[in-house]
Amino acid sequence: MPQHITTLTVQTSGKALVEITREVADWVASTGAQTALLTLFCRHTSASLLINENAAPAVKRDILRWLDRLAPENAGYEHDDEGPDDMPAHLRSALTGSSLSIPVADGRMVLGTWQGIYLAEHRAHPHRRQIVAHLLADN
Amino acid sequence: MPQHITTLTVQTSGKALVEITREVADWVASTGAQTALLTLFCRHTSASLLINENAAPAVKRDILRWLDRLAPENAGYEHDDEGPDDMPAHLRSALTGSSLSIPVADGRMVLGTWQGIYLAEHRAHPHRRQIVAHLLADN
């Protein structure tokens, strides 16, 4: 059974949800796989992956504000080597997670109509982020 | 290596944790797979999947109340096109996640004694929810 693997690089410009659905879909299509299991893995502890609504931009802003409240800056963290956004970034990554598993059918990810895949950048400054994409496929 | 894939449909009746362990187990058994990797994927951004205690009904109620506190209604969200339960539903989905990966051994999911699989419905009104089940199996 063929395996396909690649690393997607995403340049961020500070705290944001960066949609990567298109890049992932293009790579899946390039393999020619029809039925498959896609795994996405974020190689960082201050960025993470999530699936959410891809239609209304306000949803992304509300998610970011909610993360700001749930894992706030300046909450008396013991670890603050890299500044006030350091420890909140680790917490937000733990909350949203490092990996996603998405089945592929008829050559396409089985995402629902309103689902988009996002890289969540939790640091204030720009970073180059690496996401490993792995596909177990029928061809 | 054979792949099996199906869509499980769950009718919800508003906010609740709906146990789907039996439906998933029955489908896994129907494939005849002995050793396998099961992936469950929820095709919605206002419903999600989680594993939790399946013995005490009070646990489900406590989880729902905790989600109500962690991602409350009427918290000044910018996105409220579909009512006060709209944005909280997206946040609760982000919190609990869209996919689950469960190994199968000796023909059964390796769930612990007290683990059940739940579809979490985060909207106030009933919905028909789709969960894609994918199995990479030895036969």
Place this chain on the structure above:
Amino acid sequence: MPQHITTLTVQTSGKALVEITREVADWVASTGAQTALLTLFCRHTSASLLINENAAPAVKRDILRWLDRLAPENAGYEHDDEGPDDMPAHLRSALTGSSLSIPVADGRMVLGTWQGIYLAEHRAHPHRRQIVAHLLADN
């Protein structure tokens, strides 16, 4: 396509993040797999799996304190059969998750430089925890 499966047992000594990266890496290496998909699954509802920073011990302590705030003890839970740490443990498990999916390339998990794999023990007393490790591999 070969599948490898094993159960890793972790003895905990109360609330903590127990790093298991080495044990997992050793098992992956023992299979001889070069390109593969690793799934880790925690068979409990009061312990969970997460990936986070493995360099600064203060990060682990900050994560535990944050979980204490986000899912506190004595918050008026209906379910408290096993003591004040019972329901918070279920909530913290729901928050961090039961499974992880990690691609393997060139014989090694594709973890980033600072990523470690942790079993999060959420109960106050020691427990023996079981993590099922499953590998879909090229050999």
